[in-house]
Amino acid sequence: MNRGAPKLSDVARMAGVSPATASRALSTPGRVRPETRARVDHAARLLGYVPHGAARALASQRSRMIGAVIPTLDNAIFANSVNALQGTLAESGYTLLLGSHAYNPVTELQVTRELIERGADGIVFVGTDHDPQIYRMLATFRTPYVLIWSLDPSGRHPCIGFNNRDAAIRVTRHLLDLGHRRFGVISGLTAHNDRVRERLAGVRDALRARGLELSPQAVVERPYSFASGQQAMRELMGRRPSPTAVVCINDVLAIGAIIECRAAGIDVPGDVSITGFDDMEISAQLAPGLTTMRVPTVELGRAAATYLLDRLAGREVATFTELPVELVVRGSTGSPQLESPPGPQHAVR
Amino acid sequence: MNRGAPKLSDVARMAGVSPATASRALSTPGRVRPETRARVDHAARLLGYVPHGAARALASQRSRMIGAVIPTLDNAIFANSVNALQGTLAESGYTLLLGSHAYNPVTELQVTRELIERGADGIVFVGTDHDPQIYRMLATFRTPYVLIWSLDPSGRHPCIGFNNRDAAIRVTRHLLDLGHRRFGVISGLTAHNDRVRERLAGVRDALRARGLELSPQAVVERPYSFASGQQAMRELMGRRPSPTAVVCINDVLAIGAIIECRAAGIDVPGDVSITGFDDMEISAQLAPGLTTMRVPTVELGRAAATYLLDRLAGREVATFTELPVELVVRGSTGSPQLESPPGPQHAVR
DNA sequence: TTGTAAGCGTTATCAG
């Protein structure tokens, strides 16, 4: 791909120095006389020299590329994080290699292999649920990595995330405090998704602490999509007695749920309360009284980049970072519901 | 980064063949005896061999990586395309290198250089507005590329896109046909963004064809954000006489505009009509009567991947592909407005 | 079909 393009030796010749010196002038400017550095820089500029990354990687054993393995970019949540990740990496001259797996563990393994093969100096993963083979590969290739979105309870893997279970507990408690007793949950698919499982567990924990159980039919598990959320909401509202509060495990599902409520003429909140996770800006507009958990997507991306860059530079790094999640109570889902058993309330996330 | 990891020579030794044969067995299975191929495969599997991408790229002059240079991932529109692009590439063993520039042409040039440096075998760009230096670099390095989202009128650059101007014309005509005469436009920033300029020109064209002009104050130019859209809408509705129809150049702005209408108690459509571009699923929920232009984001990503893969494989490729854009008329923004000058109508996109 | 050997364009080591 570099056919005909100027190479380092061309730059060196033009500057009247050896390739070695040219290399140094370009990558470690401090190690050459200012004057020769100027000559080399000038020659490089004149020739439009662009270093050959593969050659450089081969010789230096560093690719200056960081990989990210994510479920999908369709979820705005991950797109935001990836955007921040890429931006932060670029500031340090690193390029992002992107792989997604659509929640398929086999694909994930494959994608990871691919990134390692391309020489990723480090890799970012989402969540803690990964094939043991993945961790084995990372160890074999001594590839630094970090898990984001979740906290690793085992402490075996470096992670930057937040307490998904606790966030769900807080959201649920909020609903309980509003007086709700009949709950429904619109969940994402739990397979290969620790975030969903933790959040679900959090809802259960909070309810149990107040002597309530979540019956199997009170939980609807669906893939992330507006349509799923709509349909799930319809099902839940069809149950008798119908829930007065519904917790949505993800914002996409929440939006679907809200849409369904509007279509069915159900007031949110009022007849129903919704609480949620992730990126709820739009959801909040759909249902102004919405209560949500705001997840630090941008911070996750930035922190992951910083972690890996620091690690690669041999700097000290914290191997366990918990980020705060903010409970955002909008409008007045408040006291009214406390007296009369309110309509359904939904915890969105 | 490959320290301690098995290399091709290890596989070769274990299989009892030369490195050359091992290489062939792995990358061109057809060129070796089935029996030796099996031995090599077995050895590779046993050792957990992962090829060294940089070495391979250096020797073969091909990286099996494709770059994408996009404005941002924060816009769901681009995220969808990138997702499709990455997925299609992965099916053919290609990995995606991602760069974004936040609508900054200097950053874009830099990012492009970075991708070329990393050895991208091909690059996808958004739109036609690019620094001439970018095209020069692409030529120097003989890097295949393709522009998506727009059609290149000059015919100089391969492109896969749709007619942005025509789409805007159709949307505007629709509003005209509904009886609207007083228009407002919420535009994105026109600098370095041919899509916005084309769409804006389309609105002007359609109006002019019916003897109407768009006064300077009827156009509000803002960066993409919900807040911008809200604010712009407020400004437009403050004008006297106020517009009965508003065209939003992008869905993010549209959502903001709709939010503002709801907050102000303005009915959409009814007091106001909205029409839009890009991903209007949510907008449509916020304003059920919304008319929109549906942009083929997934197809754009897929087609771009296919184009580059075909080109790299030496296959025939169409260098100019126009994709259809669908005008989606929802609800009944219809006849009511035809009689009485309707409230403001907004073309969202 | 397989092996030999010469690169691919940089960086790193080691003298000078």
Next chain:
DNA sequence: CTGATAACGCTTACAA
């Protein structure tokens, strides 16, 4: 501070 020179791990003529 600078210059030879040997890797880096793989592919690919060319020969056998």
